[in-house]
Amino acid sequence: MTVSHRRAPLLVDDVESALAILRRHGLRASAARRVVLESLFAAEGPISAEALADGLPGRVPRSDLASVYRNLEVLEQLGIVRHVHLGHGPGLYTLAGTAEEYLVCESCHVVRTVAPSTLAGVRDAVREASGYQAGFDHFPIVGLCPGCAARRSHGE
């Protein structure tokens, strides 16, 4: 069975629920998928495929990077996982149920994670200016964070 197009984000509580979704779609609850899901649930925020392949010291065994990418794609198409591009560097993966949006400082590169409601006014302004329905969960808002902006205007 093949999953053809991306589902809406799914709020999934734990690894077992995620595996149940896979099975419901005729896909398999393999060990490698368990590994990816456990690390995703354990992660504090978006995490790279490389880091997922490394597993968790003691708890989760490492697995093959190519399989990690393939599994992330499947999980993403099911709506269980999504990925985000925070500046340069590799794509980062997170559970799709965590509705979060991102701001990245282009000077100090710190990532700020906010609830979607925080940026409601920004979305409104984008719609007004352009008609676009913006989202900052796949590509972040990039700019100077307050600290770097101040530093810069004081001529440092």
Add this chain to the structure above:
Amino acid sequence: MTVSHRRAPLLVDDVESALAILRRHGLRASAARRVVLESLFAAEGPISAEALADGLPGRVPRSDLASVYRNLEVLEQLGIVRHVHLGHGPGLYTLAGTAEEYLVCESCHVVRTVAPSTLAGVRDAVREASGYQAGFDHFPIVGLCPGCAARRSHGE
């Protein structure tokens, strides 16, 4: 001589002015740099390093991709060139003097280029929501364009 950090965007009228800036910094006005600059002036919008290396049929000879990247970096540090990341795919380069910002549709991938004034309200909203000084000239605003948004809400 080495250029260490990025200058403010420079409005440069033509290839000769750009080469003059290079010389003023103790750098050389080489043939390969002329080539990159001519293609940048001829380009309609942001263009990839690969495309710059290809030259222009008949007018501009092709040059080495590694040199193109090196020259783009020098030109960028001088404030003559900037680059933008429009979704996946390679980085795209353009003259820094063209103050433009970008919106990309995450469904049809069309790039919309706007004058910075268009997004003044968005910048205000970002500052209000987060204190960030946003800019959409390096990473674009990503969302659904009006067409794709309509299509999607009609359940296609």
Add this chain to the structure above:
DNA sequence: TTAAATGCAAAGCTTTTGCAATACT
């Protein structure tokens, strides 16, 4: 003359693909 810049080749990093072997259901 001499240091900057080039061209070529090789490597680095992220991601994808092919394929025979393996393991879910």
Add this chain to the structure above:
DNA sequence: AGTATTGCAAAAGCTTTGCATTTAA
């Protein structure tokens, strides 16, 4: 049993680096 999935190896796409040679100043 049958096929989805894995692991490994190789390649693809973008970008950077090393180095001997060329070239602008």
